[in-house]
Amino acid sequence: MSGTLPASSVDEFQIIADLFAPLSRGYPGALNLTDDVALLAADPDHETAATMDAMVAGVHFLPDDPPDLVARKLMRVNLSDLAAKGARPFAVMLAAAFPRGTDLDWMQRFAAGLAADVAEFGVSLIGGDTVSTPGPLTLALTALGKVAKGRAILRSGAQAGDVVWVSGSIGDGALGLRAARDGWPGLAAGHVSFLAGRYRLPSPRLSLGAGLVGLAHAGMDVSDGLVQDLGHICRASGLGARIEAAKVPLSAATAAALATDQTLLASVLAGGDDYELLFTAPAHATEAVLNLGRRVGVAVTAIGSMAEGEGVRVVDANGGTLSLPHGGWRHFSATETGAGA
Amino acid sequence: MSGTLPASSVDEFQIIADLFAPLSRGYPGALNLTDDVALLAADPDHETAATMDAMVAGVHFLPDDPPDLVARKLMRVNLSDLAAKGARPFAVMLAAAFPRGTDLDWMQRFAAGLAADVAEFGVSLIGGDTVSTPGPLTLALTALGKVAKGRAILRSGAQAGDVVWVSGSIGDGALGLRAARDGWPGLAAGHVSFLAGRYRLPSPRLSLGAGLVGLAHAGMDVSDGLVQDLGHICRASGLGARIEAAKVPLSAATAAALATDQTLLASVLAGGDDYELLFTAPAHATEAVLNLGRRVGVAVTAIGSMAEGEGVRVVDANGGTLSLPHGGWRHFSATETGAGA
Secondary structure, eight states: OOOETTTOOOHHHHIIIIIIGGGGTTTTGGGGGOOOOOEEOOOOTTTEEEEEEEBBTTBBBOOTTTTHHHHHHHHHHHHHHHHHOOOOOEEEEEEEEEEOOHOOOOOOHHHHHHHHHHHHTTEEEEEEEEEESSSSSSEEEEEEEEEEOOOOHHHGGGGTOOEEEEEEESSSSHHHHHHHHHHOOOOOHHHHHHHHHHSSSSSHHHHHHHHHHHTTSSSEEOOOOHHHHHHHHHHHOOOOOEGGGGSOOOOOHHHHHHHHHHGGHHHHHHHHOOOOOOEEEEGGGHHHHHHHHHHHHEEEEEEEEESSSSSEEOTTTTSBOOOOOSSSSSOOTTTTOOOOO | EEEEEETTTTOOHHIIIIIIIGGGOOGGGGGOSSSSSSEEOTTTTEEEEEEEEEEEEEBBOOOTTTTHHHHHHHHHHHHHHHHHHEEEEEEEEHHHHHEETTTHHHHHHHHHHHHHHHHTOOEEEEEEEEEEEEHHHHHHEEEEEEEEEEEEOGGOOOOOEEEEEESSSSHHHHHHHHHHHOOOOOOOOHOOOOHHHHHSOOOOOHHHHHHTTTTTTTEEOOOOOHHHHHHHHHHHOOEEEEGGGGGSSOOOOHHHHHHHHHEEEEEEEHHOOOOOOOOOOOOOGGGHHHHHHHHHHHOOOEEEESSSEEEEEEOTTOOOOOOOOSGGGGSOOOTTOOOOO
C-alpha cells in the first residue's frame, strides 16, 4: 500500500500503519500493507470474481455523511456486486483521495467504519493507495470474491419463461436519498430515518447470492434502478421482461411515501441505490428460491417473467403498460446525489 | 464495469462499450465489460500480485497533460509495482472520475492511450467504473500480475552484504516535473524534452523484474524517491544501507542540470516519480545481474550495499555523509505536482 498525503495534516505512512494495516490481519498475502503488492494464493476449484466501484462526495454520498458510513457504503456497494454473482468476498483494496486538510479524527472514523465491515463480512484489506486531492473525497474499492469454477451467476444466463425475482424492498435507495438530504416533512420520522438509513448503509445480500448459485439463471444487483438493471439482463440474455408494478416489494416507509404522492413510483422503479439482488430462475425453482429466502432471512419476491423479445415492460394492476422515464440514473440531473456503483 | 456519468456530456454505457470494452479482448473472464465482475481463472503454479495506485490531476500529473499520456502513466506506475516484484501483468481495472463536462474527444484520447499500453504490455482491461466528479480528474487503477508461487521479490528479503542496485537513471522524474511544468531556461531543449518525457511516461521495467526472480533478495520501484524508498527496504528487512552519491546513475539531461545547480542533488536523490527498479542481490550474483541488464536492454548500476544497522547513509566521493532533506515526497509542498503512486 502506498501513500502520498501531504505532510501538512497527517503522515500517510503512519495512517497506513495505524489505521489500515490492522484491517489486513488474517491475510498473510497482504504483507501487512508494507509492500508494493498483495499476493493472492491460487485456489484451483474456484474463480476469483473482481469488481471495482468508485464514489465521489456530493455525487454518490452526501458530503456531510458520517465518515464511518461512507466507508461502509463503499464496501457494501462493491460486496453487493459479488453477492449478485454468488461469490464470497475475501479481500478488498482501497484507493482514497482525501481532500487536503482532512483531519486525523475524520480518517480514524472512516477507518473505524471500514474495520466494522471488514469484521462483519470476513474480508481483509490487502492494499491500495492514499493520496490527497484539492477536490472532493473520491474513493475506489476493488473487491475480490471466490465462486466455484464456472458457477458464477451472470447477467447473460436468463431463459424465456424464467421468473424474475428481487430481494428485500425496492425504491428505498432513491427515496432515501431525498430523506437523507432534505428530510421529508409529512412523512413519519421513523420512515424518514429508515429510508435515509437504507440510502446510507446498503445490505449486500451475500448469503442469498451464494445460495442462488445453481438456482438462478441470471442475476445482478439493483444499483442503477430496477427497470434499467433488468434491461441489462434482457440485453445480455437476448430476451425481454415483463414485470408487474404492484408486485414490486415496498418497505412500509416507501409505501407510506407513495401513498402521499403516486408520482414517486417512477423513482421507486427507476431510481437507484437499492443494492438488492435482481435475478431470474426457472419456474420449477420457485419453492427452492422461497426456501432459500427464509433460510437466509431475506425476503424474495417474484415480480414478473422473462420472455422472447426485448426491453422491459412494466404493467399496472389492470395489465396496462406503465410509461416510465426511460432508464435510471443517467437521466437524473447531474447535481443530484445518488445511484451509481 | 459500471458507470454513472451524467447524460449531459456523454453516455456512460456507450463510452464503456465503444472505448473500453475493446480493451478487454483476449480475456474471456472480462465478460466484454458487460457484467458486474470479471472472473479470474486460477493458476495453481502462480500467485496473483495485486496493486492499486491512484492519481489526481494537479497532484500526480499536470492538468493539461495530454490525455493519452495520463492514461499511460496511470497504467505504468501500476505495472512498475508489479515489475518490482517480478510479476508479469495480465489484467487491469480502471476507476475513473471524469470532471463534469469532459468531452468525448478527451475520453477518446484517454482511451487511445490506454489501448496503446494494453497492447504494449499484453494486458486486458477487465473491469472498473466510470463516474463524474465536480473535482479534478481522479483515477485509480488495479493491476494484476502473475508470479511463480513463493518467488515474488519482496521489500523484506534484503540481507547484510547485498549489493544495492538501481535500473535506468535516477532523478529524471523529479527534474522532469519541473521541466514539464515550467520549461527550463538555460537547459538544452533536448534535455528539457527528455526530462519532461520521463516524468510523463515512465517505463515499467517488466522484463528486468521478471528476470530478477531468483537473483534479487529484495526490491521495489522508486516512486517516492531513492533514499526514502531504500529506507522502506531497510525497515522491512531490518537492515541499514549505504549508497555512494557518485555512483547513482544519471541521464545526460539530469547530469547537465546538476552541472548548472549542484543543489538539485537533493531532488535527484530524494525526489520521486522515477519508476526505476531498486533491488538488492548477493555479491555473487553481480555478473548475473549485469548480464540480465544487457539481455533486457536496461542499464543496471550498483550504488551501494546493505549492512547491519538501520537507515540509509548517502556518502559523497570523499566518504563523507551527505545530509539530505529527510525522506521524499512527504516533504514537498502540497501544491507541487509530483511523485506518488
